[in-house]
Amino acid sequence: xxxxxxxxVRHKIGISQEEVSPPADVTDVASLMRWLAGRSPGHAEAFxxxxxxxxxxxxxxxxxxxxxxxxxxxxxxxxxxGG
Amino acid sequence: xxxxxxxxVRHKIGISQEEVSPPADVTDVASLMRWLAGRSPGHAEAFxxxxxxxxxxxxxxxxxxxxxxxxxxxxxxxxxxGG
Amino acid sequence: xxxxxxxxxxxxxQAEHAALMAGRADVGGIAAFTGICRADDxxxxxxxxxxxxxxxxxxAEIAAEAERRWSLTGCTVIHRFGxxxxxxxxxxxxxASAHRQAALESCAFLIDWLKTGAPFWKREEFPDGTGxxxxxxxxxxxxxxxxxxA
Amino acid sequence: xxxxxxxxxxxxxQAEHAALMAGRADVGGIAAFTGICRADDxxxxxxxxxxxxxxxxxxAEIAAEAERRWSLTGCTVIHRFGxxxxxxxxxxxxxASAHRQAALESCAFLIDWLKTGAPFWKREEFPDGTGxxxxxxxxxxxxxxxxxxA
Numbered sequence: 356x357x358x359x360x361x362x363x364v365r366h367k368i369g370i371s372q373e374e375v376s377p378p379a380d381v382t383d384v385a386s387l388m389r390w391l392a393g394r395s396p397g398h399a400e401a402f403x404x405x406x407x408x409x410x411x412x413x414x415x416x417x418x419x420x421x422x423x424x425x426x427x428x429x430x431x432x433x434x435x436x437g438g
Numbered sequence: 439x440x441x442x443x444x445x446x447v448r449h450k451i452g453i454s455q456e457e458v459s460p461p462a463d464v465t466d467v468a469s470l471m472r473w474l475a476g477r478s479p480g481h482a483e484a485f486x487x488x489x490x491x492x493x494x495x496x497x498x499x500x501x502x503x504x505x506x507x508x509x510x511x512x513x514x515x516x517x518x519x520g521g
Numbered sequence: 522x523x524x525x526x527x528x529x530x531x532x533x534x535q536a537e538h539a540a541l542m543a544g545r546a547d548v549g550g551i552a553a554f555t556g557i558c559r560a561d562d563x564x565x566x567x568x569x570x571x572x573x574x575x576x577x578x579x580x581a582e583i584a585a586e587a588e589r590r591w592s593l594t595g596c597t598v599i600h601r602f603g604x605x606x607x608x609x610x611x612x613x614x615x616x617a618s619a620h621r622q623a624a625l626e627s628c629a630f631l632i633d634w635l636k637t638g639a640p641f642w643k644r645e646e647f648p649d650g651t652g653x654x655x656x657x658x659x660x661x662x663x664x665x666x667x668x669x670x671a
Numbered sequence: 672x673x674x675x676x677x678x679x680x681x682x683x684x685q686a687e688h689a690a691l692m693a694g695r696a697d698v699g700g701i702a703a704f705t706g707i708c709r710a711d712d713x714x715x716x717x718x719x720x721x722x723x724x725x726x727x728x729x730x731a732e733i734a735a736e737a738e739r740r741w742s743l744t745g746c747t748v749i750h751r752f753g754x755x756x757x758x759x760x761x762x763x764x765x766x767a768s769a770h771r772q773a774a775l776e777s778c779a780f781l782i783d784w785l786k787t788g789a790p791f792w793k794r795e796e797f798p799d800g801t802g803x804x805x806x807x808x809x810x811x812x813x814x815x816x817x818x819x820x821a
Contacts, residue, residue: 362720362792363804411790414725430722434807437719437750437791438706438762438782445570445642446654494640497575513572517657520600520641521556521612521632535685546710546757553703554775560696607696621782622814625704629775664772
């Protein structure tokens with residue numbers, strides 16, 4: 356699956372996107388965040404406070420219990436500040 | 439005193455303004471309207487339904503009981519439709 | 522201090538917008554409303570009459586009230602009179618503020634008040650030479666009234 | 672059908688305004704909101720990041736919702752990204768309708784939703800080279816929320 360990072364989430368992790376293949380027990384956004392947090396100190400810092408991170412699956416905002424699969428594009432970012 | 443007419447009030451009366459010297463018992467907007475109504479058939483038509491006519495004294499909207507005097511400029515017109 | 526203009530000529534919205542920005546670093550948003558002459562029922566033109574002297578005073582009072590109620594960095598009201606063809610602009614309200622809510626609300630306030638508090642009268646003219654005075658709308662009174670309660 | 676653009680370049684508000692009028696006789700009012708980069712705290716620039724692909728989708732959904740809720744003759748949303756200096760415009764919302772209330776309300780709705788529903792992130796840059804990500808505001812959530820109740 357493709358994972359994308361924006362704003363300070365991207366800054367902390369140091370890359371804007373990556374292809375990952377998490378284990379089978381990663382089934383939703385919340386478990387994907389926990390698994391990603393173990394990939395590097397930057398990932399750990401970005402996901403240290405999961406409540407501060409928002410997610411989108413395939414270009415739609417979604418909640419932590421939203422399912423994720425190998426063909427999905429999942430993005431993580433802070434609350435939006437456009438307009 | 440100077441009296442001014444706008445929109446269909448002006449159309450019915452046929453003039454846009456006139457100088458008038460009403461008798462002493464014309465002391466407010468309502469009594470001025472009644473007195474003006476007697477000046478011509480056009481005036482009578484314009485003031486036939488006083489509730490449909492609005493007034494301003496010296497450039498400020500006012501109610502029928504607003505006093506009027508010889509140095510005032512009084513305007514009569516329909517409800518406004520700008521904007 | 523608001524900019525108030527009552528004029529027969531068209532206005533330049535872009536220039537008015539730029540004037541509200543000129544020399545300022547504190548403008549975060551500009552709300553605008555442009556009222557336009559619709560071609561209802563095959564209308565040939567609107568003819569707008571106003572009460573010179575009173576009009577400028579009424580517009581200045583309305584704009585001053587907006588500046589009292591909201592924190593604005595600037596405010597422009599331009600209302601045309603005379604003959605206005607379909608598709609032509611009639612009125613322009615611009616409000617500038619550090620914050621969008623003040624700009625949006627004061628713009629709506631001003632156009633609602635203009636409809637009921639400025640001495641303008643519209644006459645519709647049709648291609649066959651006939652005409653009719655536009656009646657005031659109860660909904661315009663209601664729109665102005667909601668700001669009175671605010 | 673709304674016009675949606677996500678672009679780095681500045682926009683031409685006058686041209687967008689004219690596009691909403693082109694070939695139409697039923698436009699009675701156009702409401703506009705321009706969001707502008709303030710020079711807060713000696714800001715050097717804002718840098719706006721967005722999520723290409725999702726941004727266009729989110730803006731189109733927001734505009735379609737406005738067109739469902741109000742009777743509009745047209746609607747334009749342009750949001751810039753990249754580096755934007757103080758005094759430069761960031762976002763433009765234009766809504767056209769036969770009636771002013773629909774134009775004014777839908778314009779306010781769109782800008783309130785954009786603040787909370789479009790994937791943009793602002794970073795402030797200062798003359799000394801430092802920067803900070805702008806935090807989301809609780810008041811923006813509240814502003815968007817009031818339309819949810821409507």
